[in-house]
Amino acid sequence: MKIIKSIVVASFALLLVSCFGFTNKEDTQKEATYVPQEHTEVAYFASGCFWCVEAIFESVVGVEEAVSGYAGGNTLNPTYEKIGTGKTGHAETVAVYYNPKEVSFETLVTVFFGSHNPTTKNGQHPDYGTQYRSIAFYKTENEKKIIEDAIKQLNAEVYKRKIATEVTKFTKFYKAEEYHQDFERRNPNQSYVKAVSVPRLNKFKKKYPQLLKKSAH
Template identity: 55%
Template sequence: MKHLFSTLLLVLLVSCQNSAQNKEEQLKVINAKPIEVPIKNGKAKAYFASGCFWCVEAIYESVKGVDEVINGYSGGHTKTPSYEASNTGRTGHAEAVEVIYDPNIVSFETLVDVYFGSQDPTQVNGQGNDIGSQYRSIIFYQNEAQKQIILKKKEALAKKLNTKIAAEVYPFQQFWVAEDYHQNYERLHPNNPYIQNVSIPRLNRFKAKFPQLLKSNH
């Protein structure tokens, strides 16, 4: 019994130390200097986390001026995160998307409007039934101008709804591309029960709210 108690105490101490270390490492991410991704061939990149990336990918790909959306992971303190690792909630990473867009057609400001307008902005650590820190809402900024756009829109939405907005605001550091089977998931798996019952309804709600932003084929 004494040995068992000692073992449990050791496990608890190690767990507390790991939690404290992870919290410290995560604070470094939150307080880091943002990294700006240069415009290449006239295309810019923006990064968002808003629940399941299958849903978010489909939403942004319906927006005029968006060329491509890539699913991946960002916002955490571990290197080369995987789907399995991020799902533990211990990496600090969230499911995120990289939005490749033409800034002459759609602005970063509009992409932020899409972000807030396509989710429950009050839900902490998740969207719908997808619960956990890996599904939390994060908007990533690459420079001070983007940060101010995000903060002003977040503040305005909080006043409008008279409640706290859950989205965290992080300096962009790095984006890790998710496994191949996660890419273009809604388009390639239209009959998947999750896609039918969660992703498509979420996309359709967005379309109904922002018809003026949609591509002609959507």
């Protein structure tokens, strides 16, 4: 009986600090509707829970907006509940809207690899499953080369050929439900945010202070 109780308690504790353990749909609207400018370009990255990834990219100079969503699979119109099964093929992905005059795609790739563990297959602690896998999406051959060059260098100098990141041609991005947008900022006291998202963001800030907006310091 004690063993069963321990398992239940452990499972509940894991749920509290899981990206998939929160489905409160209140506070659904962003404060303002983002409108891309003529100069704006978009890059797409998946590296675990999109609550964390969105907050990281939004702290970077030149990034105008980051939007949480789903990409990398073949299922039409994926939802948070559906991708949580790990059967849709999609990963939690962030669309990064940026000004190429202020930040390059190459720098965004540096942010991507520098803000998660790219050697972990299908997950970033404490979230595991194909929906949390590491993917760097490219739209052009030049973007693909930038990503592959970064992987080659990191494998040689840091990760000893252990990088598990997928390099995938971008096809379609599905915006996630509104309650996921700016989740970390809107839910500062949520258990996962305090235990995982904020520490991950702070670790990134400490590592790359030169890339941060003044408001992010």
